[in-house]
Amino acid sequence: MQASFLFSELKTGLRRNVTMTIAVVVTTAISLAFFGLAVLLGKQVGVMKGYWYDKVEVSVFMCSSGVPSLSCSGQEVTPEQQAGIQAVLDGMPQLVESVEYESKQEAFTRFKEQFAGRTIADKATVEGMPASFRVKLRDPGKASEVADALRPVPGVDNVNDMRDILGKLFKILDGLRYLALALAIAQVVAALLLIMNTVRLAAVNRREETGIMRLVGASSWSIQAPFILQSALAGLIGAVLASGLLLAGYQLIVADQLAQNYRVTAYIGSSAVWATIPLIVLLGVGLAGLASFFTLRRYLKV
Amino acid sequence: MATLRSPQSWADRPVVVFDNVSVRYPGAEAPALKRVSLTITGGEFVFLVGSSGSGKSTFLGLLTRERRPSEGSVRVVGRDLGSLRRWRIPVLRRHVGVVYQEFRLLPSKTVAENVAYALYVTGKRKAEIAQIVPEVLEQVGLAGKAERLPGELSGGEQQRVAIARAIVNQPALLIADEPTGNLDPDTSVGIVQLLDRINRSGTTVMMATHDDSIVNQLRRRVIQLDEGTLVRDQERGAYHYTS
Numbered sequence: 317m318q319a320s321f322l323f324s325e326l327k328t329g330l331r332r333n334v335t336m337t338i339a340v341v342v343t344t345a346i347s348l349a350f351f352g353l354a355v356l357l358g359k360q361v362g363v364m365k366g367y368w369y370d371k372v373e374v375s376v377f378m379c380s381s382g383v384p385s386l387s388c389s390g391q392e393v394t395p396e397q398q399a400g401i402q403a404v405l406d407g408m409p410q411l412v413e414s415v416e417y418e419s420k421q422e423a424f425t426r427f428k429e430q431f432a433g434r435t436i437a438d439k440a441t442v443e444g445m446p447a448s449f450r451v452k453l454r455d456p457g458k459a460s461e462v463a464d465a466l467r468p469v470p471g472v473d474n475v476n477d478m479r480d481i482l483g484k485l486f487k488i489l490d491g492l493r494y495l496a497l498a499l500a501i502a503q504v505v506a507a508l509l510l511i512m513n514t515v516r517l518a519a520v521n522r523r524e525e526t527g528i529m530r531l532v533g534a535s536s537w538s539i540q541a542p543f544i545l546q547s548a549l550a551g552l553i554g555a556v557l558a559s560g561l562l563l564a565g566y567q568l569i570v571a572d573q574l575a576q577n578y579r580v581t582a583y584i585g586s587s588a589v590w591a592t593i594p595l596i597v598l599l600g601v602g603l604a605g606l607a608s609f610f611t612l613r614r615y616l617k618v
Numbered sequence: 619m620a621t622l623r624s625p626q627s628w629a630d631r632p633v634v635v636f637d638n639v640s641v642r643y644p645g646a647e648a649p650a651l652k653r654v655s656l657t658i659t660g661g662e663f664v665f666l667v668g669s670s671g672s673g674k675s676t677f678l679g680l681l682t683r684e685r686r687p688s689e690g691s692v693r694v695v696g697r698d699l700g701s702l703r704r705w706r707i708p709v710l711r712r713h714v715g716v717v718y719q720e721f722r723l724l725p726s727k728t729v730a731e732n733v734a735y736a737l738y739v740t741g742k743r744k745a746e747i748a749q750i751v752p753e754v755l756e757q758v759g760l761a762g763k764a765e766r767l768p769g770e771l772s773g774g775e776q777q778r779v780a781i782a783r784a785i786v787n788q789p790a791l792l793i794a795d796e797p798t799g800n801l802d803p804d805t806s807v808g809i810v811q812l813l814d815r816i817n818r819s820g821t822t823v824m825m826a827t828h829d830d831s832i833v834n835q836l837r838r839r840v841i842q843l844d845e846g847t848l849v850r851d852q853e854r855g856a857y858h859y860t861s
Binding site for chain 1: 682708716722723726735736787
């Protein structure tokens with residue numbers, strides 16, 4: 317089988333099936349773009365976990381007469397209670413890296429700064445602020461252990477574990493990832509059915525020709541190769557388009573917008589997008605080629 | 619497996635051997651072919667005659683492994699077609715040329731490309747193809763028509779292109795299924811003369827036909843089927859049985 321012969325067959329096939337080929341290219345591109353999005357969302361969650369878990373601290377808020385609370389019955393924390401809390405923290409050197417004390421006055425100043433210009437800042441009072449210990453951990457994964465040990469200690473109003481809050485956010489991101497994956501799978505199914513239909517049509521349209529090829533002793537492979545190559549090429553073009561969509565989307569949404577305006581977290585780099593491209597191309601070409609191969613086994617028997 | 623023997627090397631050796639061959643189609647009451655046994659030797663010219671539905675097409679389909687026997691064994695150019703692996707079928711077909719009543723040429727390809735098609739699929743190189751195709755076209759009397767499209771040719775010329783394609787791989791066996799069915803009598807004579815010439819150079823020819831004048835003129839071996847049964851196998855026979 318000669319390459320030039322194969323390519324002239326391929327060209328004829330593509331010319332005859334332009335509209336269907338375009339449909340295949342578009343569905344493949346969309347399905348692969350969703351697939352890439354799912355992969356990239358997964359990577360982003362990983363990046364955020366690494367970024368935030370490094371900064372995780374446990375905040376131990378102490379009772380304040382100005383803060384209504386069930387566990388404090390309106391009493392201010394006593395110096396003895398505060399010493400007791402300090403003692404519990406000192407008793408866990410294997411978990412706790414450092415402890416910082418934030419007084420009511422410091423808390424008030426920080427609050428004022430954080431919410432400057434809003435009415436809530438004007439209404440705040442020193443009395444309404446709780447004093448707290450800011451605990452930095454050796455292992456961010458053990459945050460709940462520290463929090464559980466501190467909650468029952470007298471004088472502790474509330475223990476805030478940042479992992480809880482982040483966990484909820486990651487759940488949302490994971491949900492988005494699965495949604496993208498589900499959309500990708502639905503689109504892949506549509507793309508596969510479309511490819512099978514296109515190949516079936518092409519095989520039926522060219523039955524006369526393939527019949528003659530069989531008659532003169534062409535091997536199954538040389539009869540099927542132009543059809544398979546045609547699908548694989550459509551898959552490749554779809555993959556290239558999907559990669560372009562992902563790169564453009566990354567640049568416009570992440571690099572130009574999020575990374576500039578929302579610096580609360582780190583973002584995946586463009587290298588992560590580039591790294592998914594080989595996977596997308598492999599998937600696009602592989603799925604299209606295989607779908608057409610298995611369809612042809614039914615329609616182009618020797 | 620014997621591969622790419624020249625047609626001449628099959629002289630006086632069995633090219634086609636049918637041993638008690640029956641073919642039954644699913645759903646059909648009577649078998650299409652009933653216990654047919656015969657041998658065709660290299661270099662022979664054989665007419666296959668019989669009315670429509672007599673089993674001629676089934677018979678020819680067995681030779682290229684388009685059909686398989688329900689019972690019995692078929693050997694063609696040294697291969698037992700019952701046990702032939704699927705991927706070996708293309709190799710068989712390169713040793714068996716076939717010509718049809720309706721020519722079956724590719725309308726968008728030139729005469730030369732149509733003939734070259736049979737060489738491309740065997741993996742021949744371009745230089746070789748460029749050399750072989752004009753030779754074969756000259757052999758069938760189409761020198762100078764290489765760049766024409768099939769639609770620009772007469773029926774007889776189109777059939778010559780089909781014959782050129784069928785013999786370009788030098789098959790041991792050439793099957794012609796009603797090759798003159800679409801042609802007028804004068805043109806038919808030319809085609810049969812061409813087949814006769816190919817036969818004389820060593821290729822075994824098997825021709826199914828309804829044309830009694832051709833059979834009567836050539837007086838070659840005649841095999842007659844009737845309702846799937848071999849009813850006559852006669853050396854130097856006529857279209858209708860005469861003792």
